[in-house]
Every structure is written in C-alpha cells, then in structure tokens.
Amino acid sequence: MARAELMDFDKALELFEPVIGLEVHVELNTTTKMFSSAPNPANSQFHGAEPNTLITPVCLGLPGSLPVVNGDAVKYSISLGLALGCEIAPSSRFARKNYFYPDLAKNYQISQYDEPIAFDGEVEVELENGRVFTVPIERAHMEEDAGKLTHVGGSTGRIQGAEYSLVDYNRAGVPLVEIVTRPIFGGEADTPALAKAYVATIRDIVLSLGISEARMERGNLRCDANVSLRPRGQEKLGTRTETKNVNSMRSVERAVRYEIQRQAAILAGGGTITQETRHWHEDTGATSAGRPKSDADDYRYFPEPDLLPVVPSKELVDELRAALPEPPAVRRRRLKSDWGFTDLEFQDVANSGLLIELEATVKAGATPAAARKWWTGEIARLANASDVDASDLVSPEHVAELAQLVDSGTLTDRLARQVLEGVIAGEGSPQQVVDARGLAVVSDDGALIAAIDEALASQPDVLAKIRDGKVQAAGAVIGAVMKAMQGKADAARVRELVLERAQA
C-alpha cells in the first residue's frame, strides 16, 4: 500500500478548518443478547466461548424463529441516553437495515432508523490540556452486533484475495448502542485530542453506569471517525471520510490527525476527497480506502414487522434518571477538590486513566497523596514494563494496605516496593508478603544499637571524624548498618542513633 502524501499538521490547520463527527458503538454487558435468549459474549461470564456455541435459532435467522426484545438492554440504553443528556423518545421502534454480507445470517441487521430511543443530548469533554468542550449528541440507538468473519487464503490475510471466509455467529445479536454526534466544530488544533477525549468520556460514562465492559481491544467499544475539511472562510462542509477499525484511544487521535493531514494534501493539490469508508492500520499508522459509502437508500430501511414499539413509561425513565451516577466531568472536579491535588497532579492521574483505582484506594484508607504516588509511580512503571494495565496488576485495597504499612513505619519505601512485587506475584496481601518474606522494618532499637556499636568499633577513623563534628562521615556507618540489617531499617532512625552512639 502506497503511503499517501501528508501535509504538515500546522500548515493544514492554517489552510483548513477540520470538522469531525464520531460514531461510537457500545456493546452492552447484559446476560443475554438483544433479541435472543442466547448468552451474550460481551458479558464476562461468557468470555472465551468456542465458536458458534452462544447462539439460538434467532441468532441464525432460522425459519420460524422470532426476535423478542431484552428488557434490560432497553433499560441500559435509556440510562445511557440519559447520561448523554438526551431526550428519551416517548415511543421508538426498530427497523431493518438490509444488506447482503455473511456477518449476519438473515441479510439484515435489526437497528433503529427514524425513531431512535434517545436523541438531542450533549456531553462535556475535558481534554488532557484542560480545555473543556461540549460535544453535541444527535442520537443514540439500539441495534444488534454482527458475527465475526475470518478470511482464509490470499497472501495478505485481508479480504482481498481471500479464498473463503469462516463465520462465527457468537457475536451476532450482541446488544449495541450506537452513539452519533452532530458535526463537531471549533476543535482546531485540538481536534485529534478532542476525538480521543470524547471516546474516553463515553468509556467513563458506560463504566460508571456498569452497562459495558468497555474494553476497546475486545471490541466492546468501537469508534468510527468522520473527518472533513473546509477551506478557511467557506461555509459549506467539505466531503467527509469515515475511518473504521479504530480500536484504541490512542488510535482515535492518530487516525483523525492522519486524515486531516491526508485530506489537506489532496485538497491543497487541487484534488477532491472521495466520500468513502477508510480503514485504520495500527501497524503503519495510516488509513486505506475501503468501499464507497452506501447511501442510506441502499439499505432499504423499513420498520421491523417482528417487533413492537418500545414505549417507556415516564415512571421508568424517572426511576432510571434518579439512579444515574455522577457525570464524569462533575466527578473529576469533585475528586480534584477532595484530594487537594494541583492541576498538574490531577491531570497526571486522570491522563493515566487511574481515577477509579485512586478513588477506591483512598476509600480503602490511603491518603490521596500516597495513592497517587503508588499508582502513577511504581505500579505504572511495572505495568508499563510488562505491557499490561496498571488496574490489572494489583487491587486498590492492597495498595491502600501497602501505603498504610509505610505510614505506620512497618515498611520503608524500598521494602514496600519489594512487598508490592510479592503482591503482584500472587503471594497474598501486603501483610502476608511482609510476614512470609520477613520484610518488616527492624524497629527494635536494641538490635539497631548493637549493629551500630559494632560498625563504629570497626571504623574508628569514622568515629573520630563524627566526634570532630564531621557529621557527613556518618554515612559510611549508616551504610554498614543498613547492610547488616539487610535493608530492613529506617535510615533516618539509624542516622539519629549513630550520632547518639558516637557521642556515647
């Protein structure tokens, strides 16, 4: 694939105004699928199932099978709509989106078209640089996910040149909510960062609602990014492309930035943008052309005759509204003030995606400062080194226990790091690791004094210097004592005792 010509990002911004629109698909974690009582693979209890074992006749569209709406999926969708500040439709219905591709066995996807369950919302999004945006939401509608195809044969493993495809329908019928923004203006140079922050905010919202596992690498959360450019001073929007297959927060930012640079180079060269679907390639950091975008007309949408309208009662909507968690932006402001962090300290935590962990750690008894120090320090370093999420390494409760062991003087920072390694290695709670490995600080002054006296006796020249008031000479003795204690002593306390004993 030839790499497209790209214009320098700043130069592109000088000539053109970027406008984006984002579509985020959220897989709900209900126990069963949207229209069938089959187990839902987007729910953790059914992870790793064998192909084609999470399906019923409905998932395959077998003759005589009929869909029935999952009541909980509707409730989850309404909650999500409310959290996005949307109106909930007094009556909404399902529609068939007809297309012929084997990822769905029945040749249509059940979706919503003219009557989505939620519409007209807005979401407050805070960028990493502190800028706050209000992203307008056009609609959020319910639909079903499609099956997974594996293309076999062909040199590239991609679909071009494939000889045949294998289909696993486990994912067919997984409940999805598709959230569609209105065109987002004014992002300017922050546009790529805004796209990323928006997806991160949607992730925060669905996690706080508990309605999705929201793991992008598992496809629980997927983003399609529409990007268009218009020359400065022009009113009319430019032709857009829709980039799919953007499977991480970081990719969302990179893909939008790439499209801005690619389109700018084409437009500045007198070319035109083709309205098409493009595919993001994580490895090359580039997009490539996919199929030309179908017109909505080609999908021949029509009301789904097998399903009845969804008419949520006012009582249900009010009940779900009352149960909404605090919006992420409000929560961030509250936590920042509760914890007394500076802007920089708070952004450090928020940008590493550790707010939930930090909050739980503080709740479990650690000071905010200690919780921040551990999560953004040693734990982040270990997670980075082994390429896993910090939240998967250790529980907030264990971090809080570790911080308390340091506070109480049982552990020094150095010992605590060893204990942390033990906890991560699965040796138990911090206290259990301390006991098993014998890592607690020697707080028995008697044992320390014995070691100090011995060290002083073996280094008479140092003793003489200390007595002469050359206090810095004590370092050699402290080092010897720490070594004798196998590091399990508080260096500050040892220093105090050395100076005391030297005068004795």
Add this chain to the structure above:
Amino acid sequence: MSEITAEQVAHLANLARIALTDEEIEHLTTELGQIMHAVEQVSEVATPDVPPTSHPIPMQNVFRDDVVGTTVLTADEALAGAPESDDSRFKVSAILGEEQ
C-alpha cells in the same frame, strides 16, 4: 409513482449480490413494476388522517427477561444446516467488499 427501471433492478441485484442476465433483468423489471402498481393502489384509499401503520396489532412493550433460554444450540446443531463448515464455523465464499 414513477415506473421501476431496468437500471434500478440491476442496482438492486448488485446490492443483493445476485447475478442476473439481461433477459432476467427485463423480466423482473416488468414483474416488479406490476407489483409496485398493485401496492400503489393502497395510496388511493389512504387519507391524511390515517397514520402509516408499521404493525397491524396495537401492542407495545413486549419484553423478555434477561435470562439465558433453553434454545441455545451446540455448535454441531448450529452448523447442521450449513452447506459447508470448517473448524466449527460456517464456511462461505469470499465476498469482495468490506464488513458493514
């Protein structure tokens, strides 16, 4: 209502991934045209005070509890009707085009 054209039929066939000969297209254009005319007669009786109906039975809110049902298939059962399968999955011709 305008007549259905041979181009529209060819476009539909393409969307549905059905290969049609010119004769078949011509034949279907006539047949689909007749069906359209038959359906069109409904609009003659429809009046502005009758809202479009998407479902004949005036019911709403029919929901299912979120509980795994008894009709979950084994992979063998699921694949029983498949013309071809491989590795517990349905085997289909490679289709030029991309995922929706």
